[in-house]
Amino acid sequence: MRWKRIELFDLINYVLIVLACICMLYPFINVAAVSLSSYTAFVANPMLIWPKDFTLGAYEEILSHPIxxxxxxxxxxxxxxxxxxxxFLYLITAYPLSKSHLRGRRLFMLLIVFTMLFNGGLIPNFYLMRSLGLLDTLAALILPALFSGFSLILMKNFMESLPEELEEAARIDGASEPYILFRVVFPLSMPIVATLGLFAAVGYWNNFFNGVVYIRSVEKWPLMLFLREIIEGSKMMEISTGGNAAELGAGTVPTETLKYATLMIVMLPILCVYPFLQKYFVKGLMLGSVKG
Structure with missing residues (x-):
């Protein structure tokens, strides 16, 4: 009787997992299908899961865009x-903070946690970038998101979980602290480095707000501002035609397929990188969150 209950429980779990996967995969599949379908097929069935009237017109239009x-x-x-x-900054900061004998360690950690709870806000950050002469530069997109107190704490906790005997053996052999950090600790910390690196990469790739605030020149637009330009241009086209695709020229790609194709082009690089780093996620987060 017991094995039947366990079997039923497993069956329910499998059903729920499959439903969850379908719910998460369907939006991506729908975007891909619409981007490869004609506008007529999209109007007939907006919930497409397979391309109908296959066409690459939207991708040709986007890929030929000069920006x-x-x-x-x-x-x-x-x-x-x-x-x-x-x-690099996380490594050289987390390594000394992971040592219990560091003087002022608690004070440093308190200041780091303080930055997680409070920040200067938009206007002070804007004036800071302007005073540094970084407005309308790529550095303005890099610096505001360069360092995170949460990520630093994760890396510090991970380093605290590493065996101290390895560092002591390296010191006995005459290794310096920089050598120990980059030749001993860094290779062992690859799981948390890869995890935080992927978090940062996704954050930078999807960052839209900093581009709106700090960037003025079109040639310095990040990808998200280009996506906004495509979507806004599509909206204006819809307004001008009253949403009637028949009023578009013969060579004009409909707005919906154009937007969906742009979404696919923007998403693909991250989707390609993620599978190679996925194995580090659980290990890096679990080991980085054991100690407080």
């Missing part, structure tokens, strides 16, 4: 620079 590739390059520069510089 797309420049926006892509800007976003890649910001994301890669922010992740690398941020990882």
């Amino acid at each position: 797309l590739w420049k926006s892509y390059l800007n976003t890649i520069i910001v994301t890669v620079s922010g992740v690398i510089i941020g990882a």
